[in-house]
Amino acid sequence: MYTLLHGLYFALPDPLLRDWVHYYGIVLPAAGIVNFMAPHEAVSAARGTLQSSSASLSIVRGCDGAGFAFLLSAAMLASPARLRHKLAGVLGALLLTYLLNELRLVGLYFVLAHRSAWFSSLHDYFLPTFMILAGSVLFLCWTAWAREARGR
Amino acid sequence: MALLLGSVNSGFEVFVHRGDLFRLCLRMLAICAVVSVVTVLAQRELMACLLPCFNVIIRLLQSDFVASPRAVEMHNEWMIQMTPFLLRAVSLSDQLALRRFVELPPFFVGVNHALVPLVLLITAVASWPFASSREAAVRALLTLLGLPLVVALTTPLLLVARVQMWIVELALQHGAGSREPALVSAAIFMESGGRWLLPLTVAIACVAVSKRLCVGGAVHPLKGRRPSTFARPVKVVFAPVCVEAVEMPPGVR
Numbered sequence: 001m002y003t004l005l006h007g008l009y010f011a012l013p014d015p016l017l018r019d020w021v022h023y024y025g026i027v028l029p030a031a032g033i034v035n036f037m038a039p040h041e042a043v044s045a046a047r048g049t050l051q052s053s054s055a056s057l058s059i060v061r062g063c064d065g066a067g068f069a070f071l072l073s074a075a076m077l078a079s080p081a082r083l084r085h086k087l088a089g090v091l092g093a094l095l096l097t098y099l100l101n102e103l104r105l106v107g108l109y110f111v112l113a114h115r116s117a118w119f120s121s122l123h124d125y126f127l128p129t130f131m132i133l134a135g136s137v138l139f140l141c142w143t144a145w146a147r148e149a150r151g152r
Numbered sequence: 153m154a155l156l157l158g159s160v161n162s163g164f165e166v167f168v169h170r171g172d173l174f175r176l177c178l179r180m181l182a183i184c185a186v187v188s189v190v191t192v193l194a195q196r197e198l199m200a201c202l203l204p205c206f207n208v209i210i211r212l213l214q215s216d217f218v219a220s221p222r223a224v225e226m227h228n229e230w231m232i233q234m235t236p237f238l239l240r241a242v243s244l245s246d247q248l249a250l251r252r253f254v255e256l257p258p259f260f261v262g263v264n265h266a267l268v269p270l271v272l273l274i275t276a277v278a279s280w281p282f283a284s285s286r287e288a289a290v291r292a293l294l295t296l297l298g299l300p301l302v303v304a305l306t307t308p309l310l311l312v313a314r315v316q317m318w319i320v321e322l323a324l325q326h327g328a329g330s331r332e333p334a335l336v337s338a339a340i341f342m343e344s345g346g347r348w349l350l351p352l353t354v355a356i357a358c359v360a361v362s363k364r365l366c367v368g369g370a371v372h373p374l375k376g377r378r379p380s381t382f383a384r385p386v387k388v389v390f391a392p393v394c395v396e397a398v399e400m401p402p403g404v405r
Contacts, residue, residue, distance in 0.1 A: 002349055006341060067345025071352075120229050125264035126188065129271055132348055133184050137177050144170050 001074035009066050018048045022059050030059075030105045037106070041113065050105070055113035057105065065101035065131070069094055072135045081146040089142045096138050100131055180279040187274050195230055195263050199223040202266070202303060203232070209308035210234070213335060214316075216242055217256070221311065223263060230263035234311050242319055245328030250319070259314045266307040269351045273302055276355030283367055291362035298354035305338075306347050313339030 012021070023045065031045040034052075043052045050057040076089035104127050112119050191198065206221050217236035224233045236256040243249040250256075277295045282288045313336045323330040342350070 002345070003341075006344065006346075009344075010340075062344045067348065071345055071349055117228060120262055121192075121264055124262050125192070125268055125271075128268055128348070129184060129188055129275075132272060132352075133180060133275075136180060140173055140176060144173055148170070 001077050002070050005070040005074060006067075009070070010061075014061070017061060017064075022048045022064060026064055026102070026105065027059055030102055030109070033102065033106050034109055038110075043109065050109050052113065055109060055116075057109050057112055059105065063105075065097040065104075068101075068131050068135060069097035071132075072097065072139060075139055076142060079143065079146070082150060085142075085146040085149060089146065092138060092142065093135070096134065100134060104131070176279070176281075179281070180275065183278045184271070184275045187271050187278070191267050191271050192264070195267060196223060198267065198270075199230065199232065199263055202307075205300070205303055206232070206308045206311070209304045210312055212304075213308060213312045216240055217315065219311075226260075231260045232263060232266060232307065232311070234259045234261075234315075236315050244319070244323040244326055244330075248323075248326050248328065250322075256315065256318070259311055259318070261307055261310055261314075269302050269306045269347050270299075272348060273299070273351035273355055276352055277358050280355075280359050282362070287362050287366035290365050291358050294358040294361055295354075298358055302351050302354055305342060305350055309335065309342060310339050 027045040027048060027050060031043045031050055034041055034043040034050065041052050041054070043050055045051075048059045050059070072093035073090045076093060077086055079086070079089075081089070108119065108123060108127075111122055200223070203221050203223065207219070210219060210221070217238050219234045219236040221232050221234040223230055225231070235258040238250060238252050238254050238256065241249045241252045273295065277291055282291060313333075316333045316336050320330045320332065320336070
């Protein structure tokens, strides 16, 4: 299941992903959030990049939380549950992925702009681990919910 | 962690009751925090243990070059540096080739990046409650056995793939067409989520097998504990393609 989702994701052409999915779905909202929180940052969204005078954060294939979403979705789809529970779980997984990823990008932008020494540790180590942990909590909650619903 | 414990679930079914959720989540969070902090503090020592393994695995993965990866500090960050030394000529096109016995530029991977799969594996294995110290010991032993697989398919694979990608790019710059090498495809899969999937898969295998080996044996799984969902005996059935765990009714061993 995971491999299938991964294959489909990598079948998406780069321009489509960068200019549409990443730009409208991720970079533009993230720039909006940063500007709302700190208007003086004057961040602009330029294709796949969050840009300002103090930092430039590129969002490329893989920075969109796809791997995390696929992992969580594959786990739910492969679990023994009713189809509607699986679909609800996948929807929740996508929502959680999107929210966490936007938070991650906004956080990483501020870190890059103001504490760049922390960037690597957060980007490579703490944030991926935290996201997997958050996904695990969602999965556990979903498992309990789906099982109770199945037992009713 | 729990992802796995249900995800590889072409059979391994997890039963989590609402009352146990909070405890399990707290336990996961605490274990993850401790493992993360310890790993960050001991990253240099961990690398000292892992680098010889990386070296062996890199040699097993390919035969074009040798390289002794080492840990270096760059801009207050520990990195794994690998400088490949070509043992044979590598052809870029019909007319062009990299000569043998030349040193390629160094390739780097962050130590933090290399340690994430290990943190996930340890957290996943330790988070799922065990019924007895025997089960814990068996699980720890199985984790040690699974560790080389996680180590092999993450950082060494990435380092080798980076070298191969560099060679492919060089070939393209010289107008030669080039196909994506299999190790590069594998590394892309691992880097885009496979490096999380793999330790979690190994973890569920360790948990399932340790339950299979210990629960139902001489050791009582509920010794001194409130009989929670997790501590109840679990029957693990091995099928050709899946592992299936079925909760047994209370009292059945």
